[in-house]
Amino acid sequence: GQQVMQIPQYQHVQEGEDFTTYCNSSTTLSNIQWYKQRPGGHPVFLIQLVKSGEVKKQKRLTFQFGEAKKNSSLHITATQTTDVGTYFCAGKEYGQNFVFGPGTRLSVLP
Amino acid sequence: DGGITQSPKYLFRKEGQNVTLSCEQNLNHDAMYWYRQDPGQGLRLIYYSQIVNDFQKGDIAEGYSVSREKKESFPLTVTSAQKNPTAFYLCASSIISQGVISGANVLTFGAGSRLTVL
Numbered sequence: 001g002q003q004v005m006q007i008p009q010y011q012h013v014q015e016g017e018d019f020t021t022y023c024n025s026s027t028t029l030s031n032i033q034w035y036k037q038r039p040g041g042h043p044v045f046l047i048q049l050v051k052s053g054e055v056k057k058q059k060r061l062t063f064q065f066g067e068a069k070k071n072s073s074l075h076i077t078a079t080q081t082t083d084v085g086t087y088f089c090a091g092k093e094y095g096q097n098f099v100f101g102p103g104t105r106l107s108v109l110p
Numbered sequence: 111d112g113g114i115t116q117s118p119k120y121l122f123r124k125e126g127q128n129v130t131l132s133c134e135q136n137l138n139h140d141a142m143y144w145y146r147q148d149p150g151q152g153l154r155l156i157y158y159s160q161i162v163n164d165f166q167k168g169d170i171a172e173g174y175s176v177s178r179e180k181k182e183s184f185p186l187t188v189t190s191a192q193k194n195p196t197a198f199y200l201c202a203s204s205i206i207s208q209g210v211i212s213g214a215n216v217l218t219f220g221a222g223s224r225l226t227v228l
Contacts, residue, residue: 001169004152034218042200042219043153088152092215097168100145100152 001029004091006101014109018074021104023089030094032065032072037103038085045089046074079108113137116201116220121189123195123227131186131223133201141206142184143217146170147198152220156199159184188225199223 002088003026011018031050035043047056049065049072072091076083080098086105090098095097123129126194135142141160145153155168159178173192178184184203188195201216 006152011148031215035217037172040224043217045216048216083181087203090153090217097155097158098215100154102152104148 002091002093002096002099004089004099004101006087006089006104008104009102010105010107012107012109013079015081016078019079019087020081020105021074021087021106023072023074023091023101023103025070025091025099027070027091027093029069029091031092033090033092033098034063034072034074035088035090037088041085043088060072076106079106080109081108084108114201114203114220116125116199118223119221121223121225124226125227126190128187128189129195129225131199131201131222131225133219134172135169135184135203135218136182137203137205137218138181139205139218140181141153141204142173142178143202143204144176144184144186145200145202147200147222148177151217153200156186178199195225196227197225199225215217 005024033048034046038090047063055067055069060077064073085104088103090100092098117132142157143158149167154170158175158178159165175187200222205214
């Protein structure tokens with residue numbers, strides 16, 4: 001079945017440094033979503049990517065969907081303490097449910 | 111305010127007991143989902159429902175049961191057959207679309223229910 005992997009599993013950065021997490025699917029996706037879960041909280045939707053090679057920006061966050069629609073990345077520029085949390089990607093094949101990756105836990109040291 | 115309400119937030123259960131987790135939404139979403147989250151792992155789909163009185167098994171349905179008698183409600187029962195039930199359970203809902211419609215297939219999650227088996 002479909003598998004979704006994320007790297008790294010953990011990332012510790014100094015406030016102001018950049019951060020990137022990568023998501024890879026074993027199969028071609030119709031679309032991919034990103035969610036953020038704060039410590040002790042629940043996942044909150046960030047963005048959905050649909051088109052091959054798509055790039056979307058939300059303030060300091062940049063999301064990319066690979067040309068082959070099998071991988072994606074989330075890049076945060078100049079991290080802040082409010083960025084702390086676990087970032088999940090969720091990939092969807094046509095006609096199937098979303099499959100979540102294991103997440104990347106981000107710690108930001110002030 | 112529209113959203114998803116899960117209860118209870120924390121629940122303790124003795125081995126051999128069934129327990130039911132409540133999930134209610136007022137977003138008028140057709141689809142509802144139950145996920146299980148374990149430390150260091152992503153969310154795994156237990157059951158989902160796209161219409162009242164119908165539901166499908168997800169990837170880890172064994173030891174769980176659900177019902178969907180009303181559009182707004184999707185309770186999950188963790189039965190004694192579930193071998194390792196201690197986990198964080200998340201309910202979610204979404205608009206259904208096979209096409210690309212803004213907001214479609216976006217999961218809105220409840221605050222979760224943390225179940226501990228003693």
